[in-house]
Amino acid sequence: MSTSKVRSRSTKRRNDEQQQTNVQNKITTNLSGEKILFPDEYSTKFSPAGIHVVFADTSSEEAFAAVTARGPIVFAGSSISTYGTQAACCQYQLPLSVEKKTNNHKSYMSVNMAALGVIVDKLVAFWKVPAARKKFPWIFLLITVLGSILKESELVPQTYFSSSKNVLNVYFVKVSWGWTLLLLTPFLLLSNSTIRRSYSFLGSRLLSLVVATFIWYVCTASFFYIEDVTGACFEDDALSIIKKDLTSKATCRQAGYRWQGYDISGHSFILSYSALLIMEETAPMAFLKTANLSALNKMVLNLLYMALNLIMIMWVWMFVCTSVYFHDPSHKLLGTTCGVLSWYITYRFWYLKSWSPGLPPQQQPKKQKQRA
Template structure:
């Protein structure tokens, strides 16, 4: 009687090491933040801009401006770029008997990462986690524009808005506060940029490594009794997809370094880093030890 076949979803953890790099690869992120933070403290250039207002009026460095083109059209819509890059990898998975399963598991990893990003920075049964923590630590919306208060007072919405101040309960998110012309001040502002950039670059990096691990072996697999080899066009598409992912991840790392230099306190950056690393570890490393989780999200390349 032949031995029962072993499903790839129950692959022993020691055989997964060739697919997923060790968790120590995540040290690149605290190292990047440390490098940027030290530069911000030690560099005479960085020390020439003592206040954000001065930095905006006379920027010492282009990346010290919040309205620089990379911040506006890359970081601010970072999850759009992440989704495009992830999709480009997903549709170029090498052809094999395992392709469908791997694509479904990869999509599951994307969904988990998206849920974490959305809950942390966009919405979590109301204000996002970052906004909730800011308000919880004493933050509030200040210096609302006088004309906003007057216009709302004329409509009878606010009875005490003649001075141009809105009740705190009206503005519980940074976006709403800034849209109303106010300033989000006084609390602990976890760095959403650090959180998002670390999550994006780590997810794309591990997914790209998984695709690279699949391609050489799967091009030699037999599918329906025939050799399955990547066509020249398919290989070119995958190459372009990997280049696109590399550009997005590389620019994400660069903007992480710029954030470390020009924005946020050490603690705010550290907290953004901790949240993102916890998510990455849960999605990409815990499945190597927890079989039910591995059956659901898989491991890139395995």
């Protein structure tokens, strides 16, 4: 390629960038030399034809001739009145390269949103299958039993996830309840307010998260208490010398020793309970796929629903790792039972009663009654 052609393309690119900068600055000079700020409603409205701007000037052809001399401004119509000032409506024709870049960006976003919509449709279709929802709780009990067998028989080799310092455990599982609420709360607010515009209904749905948080707190606090009252402090892993003056896990570990007690698996509890909670509270998405939503609301709901399903998959995976690599079998079985039982008591018993927060909108057997 010749040097002149390269120089020509480079010059054209600089000119295009300069023209775009001029538009973004949103300032022009009228015949009197006064600086004028473009109204945002015109200066930021992109279309395939270009960007529409308004010059605070008269509508005379002489004025437009002066403006046109400074750049590719095209007279597009008669004068209009804006903000009490006589103004002329013009159209700034974007350079072709800039226009193409804008259109490519829009196409890229459209493709991404379409792909997200397809994935969400698949997930909604999966969770609408009664067998999937019915068998999901039993999967946790099955994983606990099989994982415990594999751990005790030492059939599974050590991996990155056999260390409690793996990234998913440190930054997600240890604060799993926070992650669950962080994603579930906005989804619950947006989805339920779209389905039924009632403060009492929305309040009842928020109350279900309060109940879930109370269950989480009581169970985890109970686990810590049981470990304290059933344990003792030892100087080393051999459990040979007991430090009788240290009577709690907190003081024992603070002194650099090891506490040995009945350690019910908090991971088995919180991961199973969080996953089951997400399954129940995301059920309204089946209705929202056919609802008349704005583009923004639809995008936000799709993103939240996708994120909740991803984090549910993460919880299941880390539940598997807990079952295979950590805790004694009875510790895991009791923790999992607490998680599944907490879900069952609320969503399969209490929430069917009229004096409860009620179930989220979902397809239910005819004999069940859903509270408004």
